[in-house]
Amino acid sequence: MxxxxxxxxxxxxxxxxxxxxxxxxxxxxxxxxxxxxxxxxxxxREKLTAPRTYYVRTDGNDGNTGLSNSSGGAFATIQKAIDVAASFDLNGFAVTIQIADGTYAEALVLRQAIGDGVIVIRGNLSAPANVVLNSVAGTSISTKHTVEGVSLSQGSAVIRLSSVRSDIAYGAVVFGSASYAHVAATAAGRTSAIGPVTIAGSAPAHVYAGTGGSAEMRSSAVTLTGTPMFATGFAHAQILGAVLADGNTFSGSGTGPRYAAALNGIVFVGGAGATYLPGSATGTLATGGQYA
Structure with missing residues (x-):
């Protein structure tokens, strides 16, 4: 032939x-x-042969290339940078989205890329409160993402993942008020804290796992400011979800139940006592929920 x-x-x-x-x-x-x-x-798709960095600034323009840290080179929106980063075959490399200080009123949607790399959304690591975002969400993605050096303060959940193999790591993040959990992993999604966390606002739960999701916050330094309230529980797990929260150090205090586990959900604290997690009320267990 x-x-x-x-x-x-x-x-x-x-x-x-x-x-x-x-x-x-x-x-x-x-x-x-x-x-x-x-x-x-x-x-x-373009196949990357080296790591790449895109820049976002409040004085940028989405018509720019995003490849230089100047008003004439940077993007204006983080979503534009996410969309560009997800268009590549990552080929095992990292694409870093470097965000300048400022407020970005965006509800960010993570995208699917290919090539077993990672997309890093990075603000100001030494002063996360200087980079204010709305929310970050990912659905049906298997691309790994890292969010660091930012303050997240609005939206139904400021870091929320769903669907199979979604994976996001976060650290040096300031969490403000949220109408849902600050961090949520559902439908086999996975979240993991890889650095210090500051909780400055209330939410029904700080960390939530459900329908097979895994929310990991292990050996992290967690600071609570302003006595935030967690109406459901600081850690909330249900429907085969698992919150892994062992080995952390907590400073400051919060109010509300310390944990809530139901429908075969698990809150794992490595054998720490019932008062280990932040809160002012005893945690609750129901219908197969476990705290261990």
Missing amino acids: ALRRPLALIAGLFRELPVGDAVPVEAGGTGATTAAGARDALGV
């Missing part, structure tokens, strides 16, 4: 490339005559 020639997009139609011709890609061209344009026309 004879080999077919490569296909090329010619006059809007995919045709076999004539013998002796090359795909027209020009460094200074426009549209499909650039490498990026040709990839877009053919539906091909």
Whole structure:
């Protein structure tokens, strides 16, 4: 069987490339005559060969490339940077989204990428309160994400994951008030604290796991300011969800139940006592829930 020639997009139609011709890609061209344009026309992802950083600033512009930390080079929105980062074959590399100080009124939606890399959303590691975001959510994604150096203060859940293999790590994060849990993992999603956490606002729960999700907050330094309230429980697990919260150090105090576990949910504290988690009331167990 004879080999077919490569296909090329010619006059809007995919045709076999004539013998002796090359795909027209020009460094200074426009549209499909650039490498990026040709990839877009053919539906091909760029495959990274090194880590890459995109910059976001309040004085940026989403029409920029995002590749330089200046008003003429940076993006204006974090979502634009997330969308660009997710368009690659990560090829095992990290794409870092470096966010300048400021307030970004965005409800961020994480995207699916391919290539077993990680997308890092990074603010100010030494002063997380200087970078204020709305919320971060991911649904049906398997790409690993890291969120660090930011203050999250609005939305139904400021870090919420759902669906199979969703994975997000976070650290150096300030949590404000939320109408749902500060951190939630459901439907086999996974969250993990990898650095210090400050809780400055109330929520029904700080950390929640349900329907097979795993929310890990282990050996972390957790600071509570302003006595936040957790109406359901600081840690809440149900429907086969697991909150793993052993080895932490807590400073400050909160109010409300310390934990709530039901419907075969587990709050694991490594054998710490009933008063280990922040709160002012005894935790509750129901219908197979466990605290251990």
